[in-house]
Amino acid sequence: MSSIRFFRTFVAVARSGSFAAASERVSLTPAAVSLQMRALEDDLGLTLFDRSGKIVSLSESGHRLLPRAEQLLALYDDLRDGPDGDHEVVGSINVGAVATSMAFLARAVLILREAHPKLKVQPAINFSGDLSLRVRAGELDAALAVKNAHKLPAGTQWTPLYTEPFVFIANRQSAGRADIGGLMKRRLFLRPSRSTHTGALIDAFVRRNRLRFGEFLEINSLRTMVELVQQDVGITIVPLTRAARWEDDPRLRVTYFDDPTAHRAVGLFESEARSHLTSALRRVLLDTIEQDDQLRQ
Known part of the structure; x- marks a missing residue:
């Protein structure tokens, strides 16, 4: 045993x-x-x-x-x-999060503050930059962010929390039943900035699957890209974020890829030196995910 x-x-x-x-x-x-x-x-x-x-x-x-x-x-x-x-957990921690995970983090922080009133948690939203490096540098004690393909920075630990599948999104009215390859070549491709982890992962996915595209526009905000698709400006490939309800939008056609690698992993980076405090946040995040998954079943 x-x-x-x-x-x-x-x-x-x-x-x-x-x-x-x-x-x-x-x-x-x-x-x-x-x-x-x-x-x-x-x-x-x-x-x-x-x-x-x-x-x-x-x-x-x-x-x-x-x-x-x-x-x-x-x-x-x-x-x-x-x-x-x-x-009792006593102390203070600074926690960062990518924009798409901020609501999830905020829920966890409220639970954590009630369970451990002497633990001060300061959440902050981050729109760019490698949050794992900010954890390593001591600027943040923990960060809820996307895992890239690089080696974990020394002095940090990583706990995977959930994955978000990559999906192809087009305007339902103009796209009809046209195939993804044809739409990629004909329409403006709205792609996440390749300077971000998500953009780099999607760029690698597009090249790996030999998807061809013509004109493109790089944008930092996933929400902005989807809004532009709603307005029929172009098409996009983005992760279906945990809180997104794009499949329920009658203006959008959302298509999944038949590829087990078509996803991004979101998890918690922690400073090993501060894990005696951030572990309390980790437990709340894991419990929250388990409860959410049970409700979805």
Whole structure:
């Protein structure tokens, strides 16, 4: 039977992206980390990692397990801190969020303030820039943001919260049933700025699927792009954000892609030095997502 330390090692590997980096965090050799992960996989009957390349990455089962493992460790740490698992969190944290996740963060902050009145949380919206680097630099204690393909900055940890699928959006009246390829070539392509993580991910997706387009316009705001499609200015490919209701809009034709890589991952970046405070926010975010998912079922 797997122990708590196996799950702690699993989370360390998931956050750092390699057995070698995780070994430093859990004070084990890389070989011992590998053995623990094999034992955990055998115990659970799951393949948690993709070991086909030089970089270890989570499998689909690994991604599903990670938030549950985070919750398990949080519950264990609460029990260890006191007989009833109830302890006061005192301090202050600055938390950033991308614009599309700000409402989700605000809900969590209200819950957190009620549960831990002595923990001061200052949320701030961010429209550009790499929030993970701001966490690493100490400008933010945590950030709710999009994960890119780069290695996690040293001194930070990452907890995936949810994914948002990429969708093709066109004006329903003018697009009719025309295929995506034809519309991409004929209409103005409204694309997220490639200087952003989302823009870079969508650009890679478009190139990977060999989607051709003619005239294009780069825009920083997802909401602005969708509003322009509503006005029949052009077409776009954007992530279907968690709070969006674009599929219910009679002016829009929303099409999903048959591609498991067509999504962006949104999660919480935390400063490891401040995780004793930001972990309270992490638990609230995970609980909120679980409750939302139960309501949607």
